[in-house]
Amino acid sequence: MDEAVERRRFLGLTAAAAALGLTATMTGCGSLGGDSGDVTLRLVAADYDLTGGDTTKKYWNDLVAAFEAQHPGIKVEVSIESWDDVDRKVSEMVEADKAPDIAQIGAYADYAAAGDLYAAEELLTIPVQANFLAPLVEAGEYKRTQYGLPFVASTRPLFYNQGLFDDAGIEAPTSWAELAEAAEKLKDNGVRTPFALPLGPEEAQAEALMWLLSGGGGWTDATDRYAVDSDANIKTFDWLKKNLVGKGLTGPVAPGKLNRKAAFAAFTNGEVGMLNGHPSLLQEAAKKGVKVGQVPLPGVEGPPKAAMGVADWIMGFKQNGHRKEIGAFLNFVFTDDNVLKFAGDNDLLPVTVSASSRMETEPEHADLRVFLKTLPDSQLPPVGKTSWAKVSENVKQNIGKAVTPAGRPADVLGSIGRVATAAESAE
Template sequence: MDEAVERRRFLGLTAAAAALGLTATVAGCGSLGGDSGDVTLRLVAAEYDLTGGDSTKKYWTDLVAAFEAQHPGVKIEIQVESWDDVDRKVAEMVAAGNAPDIAQIGAYADYADAGKLYAADEILSIPVQANFLAPLVAAGESKRTQYGLPFVASTRPLFYNEDLFDQAGLKAPKTWAELAAAAEKLKDDGVPTPFALPLGPEEAQAETLMWLLSGGGGWTDATDHYVVDSDANVRTFEWLRTNLVGKGLTGPVAPGKLNRKAAFAAFARGEVGMLNGHPSLVKEAAKKGVKVGQVPLPGADGTPKSSMGVADWIMGFKQNGHRKEIGDFLNFVFSDENVLKFAGDNDLLPVTVSASTRMETDPEYANLREFLKGLPNAQLPPVGKTSWAKVSENVKQNIGKAVAPGAKPAEVLAAIGRAATAAEAAE
């Protein structure tokens, strides 16, 4: 999904509505208006099932059936599209004047900027709106108003191969220096890729943000303006170039050519000592006998103040004027039972405070707790800026150059930063 996140895509739900508790209503939600007669809503949603199955469609079908049973005047048509197509297809619908009523996709900012979306406080009850985790609310805001409603979230801790670490007599690193020393030892032990650094075009913007945050920087400053070539960001990339890439610790493929998918596959084969991981990799590695250790990505001098988070979004379009019905449905979507089951069964994180609290204490979700720890203090990419899509694409294509042999990180970051500032001025 995000990354919107890397197009990380996950396994879907298969249980029936009754078993999931999908008929649960949101306490205190109520209705956003009176009975307005028969209404049909169109929902376009992203496919989360990587196996080629129909589990995502089944999830929405079961949820919609439960909702319609409680709202006999409302029908919902469901259209599930792959992550390769869903954002484009929704954009085409909107451009053709045929917007869906609800879209669960990867980005919302352009639609919010064009005045096409309902604000959160126009469609959600106060209890539901107040229940979102604070970092996700902030990421869902465009010009200080929330339009993007977080649907699922994820964080990215450091993964390490426990067997390789045990064989090398290593402990999980807590600082950059310890990380580099561990990578050196793994290299001496013959590990092909001591640390996988995927700065290729698949999802380089996310990998980069993880490192920027661990170095005390980020994409934007406190006023939400781009600071791509800040001193902290330059220092981070100088460290990566000198201490990891320059010492041959990032494997046989140059970071600028290495994509996340390939890095994850190599980790699952036991060829990678460490990388910044994603929940979907835990099960994949376990299937192939790789034991995964998880710790926060080390900072320059210890655990950084914040880690990277990503989210996928759901939103209501104004075009057809179905504010009340859209709101009733979305309030239903965000019940604890629905949020927790979809997130947990897809190895993702819930987006609400109450569902997160339940996940923290439920043994069923023990494998997600390390990811959950980072979410309250997570920082997301600046997805509320309409310029971010262009900036993100520039990063994907060029950030790998900053760690290439003989590169000057300050120059690469400055070039990206100038383009970002220009894109921001055009917002």
């Protein structure tokens, strides 16, 4: 049996052990330790604090202090950047031949394709690598090798305003027909936006994917080739146009001009009956006294086969040659306590089997359990394709046209699909 096959077999066995709580907490000690003299690692990380505070900085400062105490030969310098800037700044650093040792950002595929990154198996111990949730491992692969290490994740269930539902005498929907019926009743009861459908350029690619999955489609097919204008996808957008948008159930702003941020703000102000939500929305809604109900986004006739998952990534760059030291640090990052601390503080989901199991049982994380339930079977956007950035931008700019009065979903999806196929061929 060759080494690659043996490693995959061991990873599978270790993942099963992790699911049973049998894996030991890893500290990064041992063969990946910092035994090559004093080394300073540079880490660039994204800021997750929604309130302008310093919780992300404090998290990394505390983690680094604990790590350095265990690894006296390794120092870690951390730079925290806003999500508006972090991907661009790392790109500029790499282009200037000043790559960081570690980056925690939104995408990895271009760097993997360029040969800039260490593979996961070059950095992580086998138990740590095997502990990642399966959909996140697959999404972190470029050409069947994992380079993107999932840092935090989320899923997007259907959120509804419990007070508005109670006032209208309706229950949480379990199918598309029930969802449309609930939206009609909300409208009749004076709700300004029965269903917020943000297909504007901020995050339309994600909102669209949630609906495509609930309709049995997706951006790609079973062979991981783009299938943007599949029959299932066209039927999904035909339904949205006819049954939600066309009946005036998506509010006063056209979906193609509605961004997620504005939709979330309207929801926390009590103006929206339903939308596809994000874990961070729970805290904001609670602050304004909005009681939130959560269920999986319904499928055509019941629960869909898969929900959408989202992950942010952390990766190790080769340029400075600090493989062992980067590995030691990342093994430490993925200990249960560190994974749970960051995910819990930011209303996000842990990326490992063992940390997810702990979150499911800890009462302080009860609000996140509906998200946890769907994550293991979730489907992520095709972030392992170098073409995805271009395709995603095309979706953001154009998918909203599919539900305009003059729009034809088959034409809009067909146009996006042709660009996607051409970009895929150029990879």
